[in-house]
Amino acid sequence: MEALIVAHGLQKYFGTFHVLQDIDFSIRKGEVVCIIGPSGSGKSTFLRCINQLESIEGGYVSVDGEIAGYRRDGNHLYPLSDRDVARQRQSVGMVFQRFHLFPHRTVLENIIEGPVGVQRRPKQQCAEEARALLKRVGLAHKADAYPGELSGGQQQRVAIARALAMKPKVMLFDEPTSALDPELVGEVLGVMKELAATGTTMIVVTHELGFCREVADRVVFMDAGRIIETGTPAEILENPTNPRVKSFISAVL
């Protein structure tokens, strides 16, 4: 099957610091890929490049055949307007480490902001869909609460519902459980497992190796701005051959 997201020869610099070096990556529709690796290795930056929250200095990222940030005409790439970039981002859902719900909006308003405000779909219908999503993440009773009234785990589940409401082609998760108290991690991972089981295409940056083992189709290991290993969970997690992967995994476990 054709790849949904492709990164090819991706280069990213912060000033003179070469954060992402020649990244080649692809994910097919319905696939779940976990990205693991030490802190500072560029995992978040890679996700942010896919969603165009960072500029890139070389190579390209494409989402469902469209090159991110550009319109292609033969071999010429023309930069897209702010509006067109925003349109491209609609097909990529993102869940952040620290949730970033809109504190001045209720849970329901957070979820319908995108479908109603951006996609201009009928409010009635979007509210119904939002309630269905809330039910799916186990928060049907919190529709009218404000984010500040929810626990971290609940906020993160709302954030997942908010991203899903846009009906994205792919969901990106940047350490979605790292800011949570240990007892709240499970409820978020549970929602993510359900998403994976129902065919959602997902890229998940995480330190939860148990989750990777159980859910991932592929695991990607990043270190110092490079992808240095890719394989099935069994290959990467159970019998790592690369010494850096080996030492990372023994450190995390």
Place this chain on the structure above:
Amino acid sequence: MSDTRLADPGQFVVVPRRKIGTKILALVFITMLVLLVRAFWLGDIAWSYVGENLFSKAVMAGVVNTIIMTFCAMALGILLGVLAAVMRMSDNPVLRSVSVGYIWLFRGTPALLQLLLWFNLALIFPTIGIPGLFSLRTVDVMTPFVAAFLGLGIQQGAYTAEVVRAGILSIDKGQTEAALSIGMTKLRATLKIVLPQAMRVIVPPIGNETIGMVKLTSLASVIQYSEVLRSVEDIYYVNSRVIELLIVAAIWYMAVVTVLSIGQMYIERYFSKGWGATGRKETAPAPPATIEEAV
């Protein structure tokens, strides 16, 4: 040591500290105040003129004009301030430079000078308009009201821009990124997500500036705009009761400022409660019982 340990708590009596310093200080200030009031009372002030003019038609018209100018100039200032702040934070270097230039220019010169420039614009541009479409005589357009409105509003915008910018900067960048990630444009994210949250930081200083504006409008008296100071001046040019009439103006300024200060207090209370995490519970629309359950 053992003495304290064995003591029964009931046997201690706390002797209040004698606040002699405070009492002396209060006495000094009260004396000064009495002397001051006495001086004014015995001074050559014809208080009857104050009473006569306080609610006179001309003075009342001036008060109304002062209030109108305060709100018009602040409205223009806030509009320009938000615009300049958003432009200043844009990715577009042209918009950014325009905003920086605007703030630099209009904060860099005194408000009075700007009023005079606007009012005297006819000296350099006898007519204004779009060549071929229409043309107006500048003296007809640049009335005292228009000159004061532009002069005060535009310079206020330069200050407000900095206040709005500080407010925007106080909001976590993650809010913008979350908004972008659900497909908002940067402009929409700023207007719909960031600015409403920034209000909490922006509103108190704007309240302050509005109070400042009440008094700043007095500058417009110089260019013949009949706000309250101009009104009392017109009266004392005729009857020479300068101090009496200035007292009339002072009373009105203080009245307006007092009313605004009270309003500001309520607005601040509203915004410091709102938006944020738990404080919102009190203002949430749902009945308290439901919220208690939910928590």
